[in-house]
Each structure stands twice: as structure tokens, then as C-alpha cells.
Amino acid sequence: MMSERKIIMVPGPVNYEPSVLRELSTPTPSHMSLDFAKAFKKAMEKLRELLNVDGKVFILAGGGTLAMEVAAVNVLNRNSKALVVSTGVFGDRFADLLTSYGVNVVKLSCKWGEAASLDDVKALLEAEGCDALFLTHVDTSTSVLNNVKELCRVAKDMGCLTVVDGVAATGGIEENMAGWGIDVLVTASQKALGVPPGLAIIALSDDALQLLRSNDRRLPCYYASLHNWLPIVESFEQGVPAYFSTPPVNLIQALSVSLELIFEEGLKKVYERHALVGKAFREALKKIGLKLIPVSEEICAPTLTAVWYPDGVVDREFRGLLSSLGVVVAGGLGPYSERYFRIGHMGRVGFTDIVSTIAAVEIALSKCGFEVKLGEGVAAAQDLLLKAGLTPLFY
Incomplete structure (x- = not known):
């Protein structure tokens, strides 16, 4: 097996x-x-x-x-x-x-x-x-x-x-x-x-x-x-x-x-890479129709993204579906722990990780009953990454 x-x-x-x-x-x-x-x-x-x-x-x-x-x-x-x-x-x-x-x-x-x-x-x-x-x-x-x-x-x-x-x-x-x-x-x-x-x-x-x-x-x-x-x-x-x-x-x-x-790699490139990956995730998630927890782009961290669930999406079901697709994300913490999820994009996160995660999020949301145009989030991330140039920022 x-x-x-x-x-x-x-x-x-x-x-x-x-x-x-x-x-x-x-x-x-x-x-x-x-x-x-x-x-x-x-x-x-x-x-x-x-x-x-x-x-x-x-x-x-x-x-x-x-x-x-x-x-x-x-x-x-x-x-x-x-x-x-x-x-x-x-x-x-x-x-x-x-x-x-x-x-x-x-x-x-x-x-x-x-x-x-x-x-x-x-x-x-x-x-x-x-x-x-x-x-x-x-x-x-x-x-x-x-x-x-x-x-x-x-x-x-x-x-x-x-x-x-x-x-x-x-x-x-x-x-x-x-x-x-x-x-x-x-x-x-x-x-x-x-x-x-x-x-x-x-x-x-x-x-x-x-x-x-x-x-x-x-x-x-x-x-x-x-x-x-x-x-x-x-x-x-x-x-x-x-x-x-x-x-x-x-x-x-x-x-x-x-x-x-x-x-x-060089500190400047490391920080630029994290900023680019974070932005790619945020653009993709917003294109899907999700709302980020940080209230403005200026205070969004380059290392992780916290995202509100749409109405009707249940945390356990959504993350269980993601796991079955081979992607593991984190649940929420604190008073709103069941109402949002978190994607970590720190360390050596590459192109395949980004695209696979966004695609899995789209599929899981769709199975949870949220209307998603499959591929739109992936395309938004790809567009941003291609414009930025994939090398030498990715592994």
C-alpha cells in the first residue's frame, strides 16, 4: 500500500x-x-x-x-x-x-x-x-x-x-x-x-x-x-x-x-519570497470569495493567512475534506475558533504547494456547498506568481 x-x-x-x-x-x-x-x-x-x-x-x-x-x-x-x-x-x-x-x-x-x-x-x-x-x-x-x-x-x-x-x-x-x-x-x-x-x-x-x-x-x-x-x-x-x-x-x-x-538564499530574497507567497494566497482566496481576518492588506502577515469561513461551512467537515485531498491546514484559535481556518506559508513553500493548496480549498468549499468557480483562485495565484517570476524564488 x-x-x-x-x-x-x-x-x-x-x-x-x-x-x-x-x-x-x-x-x-x-x-x-x-x-x-x-x-x-x-x-x-x-x-x-x-x-x-x-x-x-x-x-x-x-x-x-x-x-x-x-x-x-x-x-x-x-x-x-x-x-x-x-x-x-x-x-x-x-x-x-x-x-x-x-x-x-x-x-x-x-x-x-x-x-x-x-x-x-x-x-x-x-x-x-x-x-x-x-x-x-x-x-x-x-x-x-x-x-x-x-x-x-x-x-x-x-x-x-x-x-x-x-x-x-x-x-x-x-x-x-x-x-x-x-x-x-x-x-x-x-x-x-x-x-x-x-x-x-x-x-x-x-x-x-x-x-x-x-x-x-x-x-x-x-x-x-x-x-x-x-x-x-x-x-x-x-x-x-x-x-x-x-x-x-x-x-x-x-x-x-x-x-x-x-x-x-539571502535575507532580502527570503523576505521577498515570503511576501510574494503570502500575496499569492491572499489574492487567490479573495478571488474564491473568501474574507480575510486582517482588515487591511497592510497588516496581513507574509507568513500565514487567517480566513473566515463562509456561512454554512463547518470547520471539521472542511478541513477533513482538505486532508482527504492531501492538504493539511490549521483550524482557528480563541473565541472564533470554529469560524475560520489558517494557512501557513512560511519556510520553503514552493509553487506546487501553493497551487495544490488553493485547488484543494476550492474543491473542499464546493463540496461543503459554497459556490466556487473551480480554478479561479488557482489562476489568480498563478497570474501573480508568473508576473513576479518564479525563479530564483521557488524550489
Whole structure:
């Protein structure tokens, strides 16, 4: 019996490059070996270059939520007052996380599908006297893209610490920590970085690093304490193994390989490719007659697209039909979880993935009773991609 290959189009985990899979399948070396130290050092160097950060990068066993928690407990204390900008489920998660540690939280909840207003953020920072700003670059639940560059600039001008959740953006959208005034950026391996789940990544600017060193009233933690990890990172930066807790060796080696692929393609081309693929999906979905969750094109993320279901289309039935056609997309999250679906188009998504996914969406919608002119969405995507030129943007 032939095994069925699924096209995985969820917003993480993603499809992996053969060289990344090969690296994952190699025998696991000692975490104290020089070979592993070399790979760890390379991964940290590439991440610093990717994020343009002048401080340190920490790579821990864990996921995006752990990275969020690590960021909070190391640079805040119980006297901190943080403004959390929420554009979806993961902005809410930041607020819940900080509240659980006793931090004074002011939450700006944007309407579903809307991005944060610069004026609203500035006004709240001033009125509430906040000393930190927490926000998502892209909220994976809504596919809303925040203007991190301008929001962080305003916060820094007001003397605030800035913390950005880059999980659904890093590796697919530019993130310039030094240039944009981002003090802490958290991300994870399983999205545009192109590595299986299991790595929590925390990048600190030099300012945040100095705050870490001097924060005697930091929130209590042990594994998540970057004070415990700092000497380990500094040792691996010199290519010398060190131990605090056993790292996920194969995942870090795979991350080193995946980052090398990103830089071989070139950051500009990587970001252009993600933008083009995202636009192709949006044009196709709108041509089919679907409505996107982000309320304007300017705040649509290049890495994933969240789409409202038409009246009468049932989530379980629609996604079940898609799966039977060999395509897997994600359901919704949060208060509207049954009313929309999400397509991930981050990492190495190529022409075949795009066209196959759109064709499957058309067929599944048609079988669910929604009137679709089969092929119109596919044609819209093809037209855009052909005009842009398929090479060298596709694999």
C-alpha cells in the first residue's frame, strides 16, 4: 500500500529541507563534544546576524511559550508595569503570563483582525506610566502583522523596555533589533526557521543584557533564569562546551544547517519570497470569495493567512475534506475558533504547494456547498506568481 504524502500548510510545524532532515537523522554526539560546540556557536552567530542584535542569543530546550516566559522573568520584577498589546490569542497569552507572576499589566486589546494603533499605544504608555511594552510581531491566531518598528521606536523614546514575540515572523519577515529598538525578541524553531519544534530562542540587546545582570529583584525561576545560562552561552561562543542542562543536540545542529540555507538564499530574497507567497494566497482566496481576518492588506502577515469561513461551512467537515485531498491546514484559535481556518506559508513553500493548496480549498468549499468557480483562485495565484517570476524564488 502506498503511503499518502500530505502537504502540510499549517503555521508551524512546516515542511523541512532534506539537508535539515539528514542532520536530524545523524547519530547524536555528546553535548560536551567540540563538534557540537562548533554547531552551537555557528547557530548563535547566525541568529545574531539574522536579528541584528548586539547582545546575546540563548537557545533552550522548549517552545515559544517558554521563550515568552524566559523573557518576562529575566527583565521584569513585581514592581514592573507592562503594557501588553494584544492582536489575538498570543498577545493575550503574554498578558496572562505576566499576570501569573504578579506583574502589573495594562492590556490594549485590539479588535479581532486589527493591528495596534501607534497613537493608542503612545497614549497608554504615557497615561499608565508603563516601563515595558510587550507585543507580537505576527499573532499566529489572526495573522495580523504589527508595525513593530514604529511601535518599539515610540516605546524606546519614552524610556520603555521593548519585548517582541517573533515566533510567527522570525526567518520570514525582517526583524532588526538594533535598528528598531527591540530589547528582547523571543522566537521558536518550528516556523520560518525551518526546524522541528523543541527550541526556545531568546535574543537580548546589549541594554537588556545589562538589565539582566543588574536585575537583583528579577522574578524567581531556575531553569528559565538566564543568569544560569549566560556562562554557558559565553563558553559556547568561544567554541568551548559547557554544561547547565543537556541541550537538544540534534535540533541545534539542524538549526545551524537551516540558518545556513537561509543565508545562502539571502535575507532580502527570503523576505521577498515570503511576501510574494503570502500575496499569492491572499489574492487567490479573495478571488474564491473568501474574507480575510486582517482588515487591511497592510497588516496581513507574509507568513500565514487567517480566513473566515463562509456561512454554512463547518470547520471539521472542511478541513477533513482538505486532508482527504492531501492538504493539511490549521483550524482557528480563541473565541472564533470554529469560524475560520489558517494557512501557513512560511519556510520553503514552493509553487506546487501553493497551487495544490488553493485547488484543494476550492474543491473542499464546493463540496461543503459554497459556490466556487473551480480554478479561479488557482489562476489568480498563478497570474501573480508568473508576473513576479518564479525563479530564483521557488524550489
